[in-house]
Amino acid sequence: MPLFKIEHTAKESAWGIWHIAEREEELVLLAAEQCPEELISPSKRLEWLAGRVLIRTLLERVNVSSAGVMKDEFGKPFLKALPHQISLTHSYPYVAAQIDLRHSVGIDLEQPKQKLLAIGPRVLSATELTDAGNNIVKHCVYWCAKEALYKIYGKRRLHFANQLNIEPFLLKESGELKGFITVNGQKQNVNLIYQVHPDFVLVLTKTVSL
Numbered sequence: 382m383p384l385f386k387i388e389h390t391a392k393e394s395a396w397g398i399w400h401i402a403e404r405e406e407e408l409v410l411l412a413a414e415q416c417p418e419e420l421i422s423p424s425k426r427l428e429w430l431a432g433r434v435l436i437r438t439l440l441e442r443v444n445v446s447s448a449g450v451m452k453d454e455f456g457k458p459f460l461k462a463l464p465h466q467i468s469l470t471h472s473y474p475y476v477a478a479q480i481d482l483r484h485s486v487g488i489d490l491e492q493p494k495q496k497l498l499a500i501g502p503r504v505l506s507a508t509e510l511t512d513a514g515n516n517i518v519k520h521c522v523y524w525c526a527k528e529a530l531y532k533i534y535g536k537r538r539l540h541f542a543n544q545l546n547i548e549p550f551l552l553k554e555s556g557e558l559k560g561f562i563t564v565n566g567q568k569q570n571v572n573l574i575y576q577v578h579p580d581f582v583l584v585l586t587k588t589v590s591l
Contacts, residue, residue, distance in 0.1 A: 384438065385475070390588045393443045393465065393482035398490070398583070399435045401427050401474040408434055414449070428471040435478045436460075436467060443480070457535040468532045468586075475581055481588050487532035488585035489525040493517045497524055504541040512549035518582065519552050522575050525584035529573055530560050533586060539564070552577075557587065 387397035401408075405423070408430035409415060416426045433450060440447045440460075449461045458467055460480075468479045468488045479488040497520040501510055505523055513519045530545045539545055539562075548559040560571040572587040 384435075387439070387442060389442065391481070393445065394480065394588045395439045395443055396479035396488060396585055397435055397439055397477065399431045399438075399476045399478075401431045401476065403427075403431075405430065412437065424473045428473055428476055431476040432469045432471060432478060435476055436469070436480070439478060439480050440465075453535075455536050457532070468529075470528070472581060477583060477585075479585050481586070484586070484588060485533045485535060486586040486588070487529035488583070489528035489532070490581050490583045491521050491525050491528075492581045493521040497521055500524075506542050506546055508549060509542075509547060516552065518577060521582040522550075522552065522558075522577070522584060523547055525582050526558050526560055526573055526575065529584045529586065530562050530571060533571060534562050534564070547573075558584070 383400040383402045385398040385400040389395045405426055412430050412433040414433050416429050420426050420429055436450060447460050450458050451461055452458050458469055460467055466481050466485045468486045470477050470489045472490050472492050475490055477488050477490040479486045497517055501520050509523055513523055526547045527541050527545045531539060544563045546561045550558055555576045558573040558575055560573050562569040573584055574587045575584045
């Protein structure tokens, strides 16, 4: 079972990464769910199933049983009959997920690619763009961080460059980020953590230990 990594951050808070190596039939058994028929792409089907397996695994680790995952009107995933907040992300062959009992969470995993330099001017503020420069990995951290903020907010129609912002940072193998979500003149501060792995970058909500 290729559970790449799992970490507990509080009594009922955890996150993990799954490296997909199974066939679809194996993941169906582990997830105890069938992939939606409308998903045609083989890799997307594997991602969907691995995400459900990972959520089940995280809940088992914090001794909670789930009746399944649903999505709200904005496409934000939630757990049936449970108060826990969840977030999912995938970039084949990796899937990552985060759960927390009390707070909205956001997690994003991406593989650094050249295209991030091209989209940078559309999603980064002038300050962020200057800080990122031509460093693809740093652009990837910014992109993941903004995606995590977007998932925390949980609704649509946010402008990535103007309403989702990250304070400039010194790039290391891992570290913390200060994020800001600005809506209707109100600014929400969000603490994030990031990790740079050989194949991908991960950013997620920093939860408070109890």
